Amino acid sequence: MRIALYQMEVVPGNPHRAMEKIEAWIKTLSQIDIVVLPEMWNTSYTLTRLHELTDDEGEREIRFLQKMAKQHALHIVGGSIAVKSNGQHYNRSIIIDQQGEIIYQYDKIHLVPMLNEPDYLAAGHQFSTFELMNEKMGIIICYDLRFPELSRHLALDGAEIIYVVAEWPMERMAHFMALLKARAVENQCYIVACNTVGECEGTQFGGGSMIIDPGGEVLAQADAHEETVIVQVDIKQSEAIRQAIPVFKSRRTDLY
Numbered sequence: 001m002r003i004a005l006y007q008m009e010v011v012p013g014n015p016h017r018a019m020e021k022i023e024a025w026i027k028t029l030s031q032i033d034i035v036v037l038p039e040m041w042n043t044s045y046t047l048t049r050l051h052e053l054t055d056d057e058g059e060r061e062i063r064f065l066q067k068m069a070k071q072h073a074l075h076i077v078g079g080s081i082a083v084k085s086n087g088q089h090y091n092r093s094i095i096i097d098q099q100g101e102i103i104y105q106y107d108k109i110h111l112v113p114m115l116n117e118p119d120y121l122a123a124g125h126q127f128s129t130f131e132l133m134n135e136k137m138g139i140i141i142c143y144d145l146r147f148p149e150l151s152r153h154l155a156l157d158g159a160e161i162i163y164v165v166a167e168w169p170m171e172r173m174a175h176f177m178a179l180l181k182a183r184a185v186e187n188q189c190y191i192v193a194c195n196t197v198g199e200c201e202g203t204q205f206g207g208g209s210m211i212i213d214p215g216g217e218v219l220a221q222a223d224a225h226e227e228t229v230i231v232q233v234d235i236k237q238s239e240a241i242r243q244a245i246p247v248f249k250s251r252r253t254d255l256y
């Protein structure tokens, strides 16, 4: 399974330009199974303008991702986009398979106060794993990373890969790195983290996108520029590490 992450420079408040950039990037790829985009790639944190920038249920961006998936025979972990839904706005992840079918959608459940999300967005209320290429996977969005229970639920439900799509600020990159590694080690699964770079309304985003294997080894890591990260993932690795260090079997579910 070959995965490519787009550590994209944000295009604040310009969904059309963002789609052009993603299309141009996809055209540079070859022999990739799954592409991963970052958080809120359509608008970045232009939260005061979401009413004019977003489409109902993200239809415009979904149509675009479906076209890309079919044209290039790619599965798309579509990061997240800002969408309008029932008079509110959500930070929504969309997963599309290479036939262009939407196989999973997730609205961010932990809205980040440091970037004012609770003032402009509604929170999601549910999450689950999904299947891509016959493997179970999960996705969380940025601030969700700080809540270990969420990744644990996904891992207990069988996720072999957890995608972390992010617009994580430069000033807290040390937390990002530490939390990504912790989530991989404690859940013994792959963590595939795709962050942004660039600046929006005074916040600088820190890059550092990475793929960590179920043993906690960083397989590839980006720096703080726009970049592509490509890694070959061997899903069987989590089984081996779970046998060698059986933390799932040692859990004391009678006590906690």
Ligand SMILES: NC(=O)CCC(=O)C(=O)O
Pocket (backbone or CB within 6 Å): 039, 112, 114, 115, 141, 142, 143, 144, 146, 166, 167, 168, 169, 172, 175
């Ligand atoms: N976009 C985000 O959710 C940023 C999260 C963040 O800044 C943090 O957790 O720190």
